[in-house]
Amino acid sequence: AQTVTQSQPEMSVQEAETVTLSCTYDTSESDYYLFWYKQPPSRQMILVIRQEAYKQQNATENRFSVNFQKAAKSFSLKISDSQLGDAAMYFCAYRSDPGANSKLTFGKGITLSVRP
Amino acid sequence: NAGVMQNPRHLVRRRGQEARLRCSPMKGHSHVYWYRQLPEEGLKFMVYLQKENIIDESGMPKERFSAEFPKEGPSILRIQQVVRGDSAAYFCASSPTLTGPYEQYFGPGTRLTVT
Numbered sequence: 001a002q003t004v005t006q007s008q009p010e011m012s013v014q015e016a017e018t019v020t021l022s023c024t025y026d027t028s029e030s031d032y033y034l035f036w037y038k039q040p041p042s043r044q045m046i047l048v049i050r051q052e053a054y055k056q057q058n059a060t061e062n063r064f065s066v067n068f069q070k071a072a073k074s075f076s077l078k079i080s081d082s083q084l085g086d087a088a089m090y091f092c093a094y095r096s097d098p099g100a101n102s103k104l105t106f107g108k109g110i111t112l113s114v115r116p
Numbered sequence: 117n118a119g120v121m122q123n124p125r126h127l128v129r130r131r132g133q134e135a136r137l138r139c140s141p142m143k144g145h146s147h148v149y150w151y152r153q154l155p156e157e158g159l160k161f162m163v164y165l166q167k168e169n170i171i172d173e174s175g176m177p178k179e180r181f182s183a184e185f186p187k188e189g190p191s192i193l194r195i196q197q198v199v200r201g202d203s204a205a206y207f208c209a210s211s212p213t214l215t216g217p218y219e220q221y222f223g224p225g226t227r228l229t230v231t
Contacts, residue, residue, distance in 0.1 A: 004158075006158075035219070037222075042224070043205060043224065043225050043227075044222065044224050044225075045159075045207065045209075045222035046222075047219045050219065091158050091159070102164070102172070103149060103161040103164055103172060103175070104149070104151075104159070104161065104209075104220060105161065106151075106158035106159045106160070107158050108156075108157060108158045109157075109158050
């Protein structure tokens with residue numbers, strides 16, 4: 001079974017600074033997808049970024065980018081130019097079996113606070 | 117295009133009562149997933165359904181919990197004889213029929229409180 005580990009329960013960043021959130025996972029599969037979801041106080045789950053395991057290039061979405069290290073099974077999220085609206089819980093998630101619909105396996109999450 | 121709809125948003129039940137949670141997927145999506153989030157925890161997969169079929173219920177407790185996704189109407193997660201430990205946020209997600217790096221679109225969740 002796949003597992004996702006987020007070992008940092010909380011992090012804090014100064015507005016406009018850069019922060020990196022860590023995530024590791026365990027799997028025996030070679031093809032899979034990785035995701036970062038944001039959960040603000042409204043509790044709505046919002047997709048931040050996704051990475052396909054077969055792609056060596058790290059995904060980027062505006063101020064959000066990932067550092068995907070397949071051999072190390074590491075998938076960290078970097079938020080540049082942090083904004084107050086970035087304050088939320090962030091969950092790393094794994095999905096196997098790219099050719100079919102299947103479940104997401106989530107980490108426990110990390111609470112990010114942004115200091116003005 | 118409306119997003120994933122869940123109702124009710126908040127549900128209070130006394131121990132022993134039944135809870136029914138509803139989920140309407142996004143238009144054109146025929147795959148529905150239910151997840152449960154306990155306080156201070158990540159989301160845990162419960163069940164994956166397609167229209168009229170349960171595909172994967174490996175995360176569903178063996179007793180008191182059931183789910184359905186009928187040909188017409190929303191998906192229903194039913195919890196019989198609720199206990200305090202069932203208090204959690206229950207999220208529904210849907211995805212389209214196409215394969216590929218699709219995301220699962222989440223509803224706003226139903227917060228169940230058992231008193």
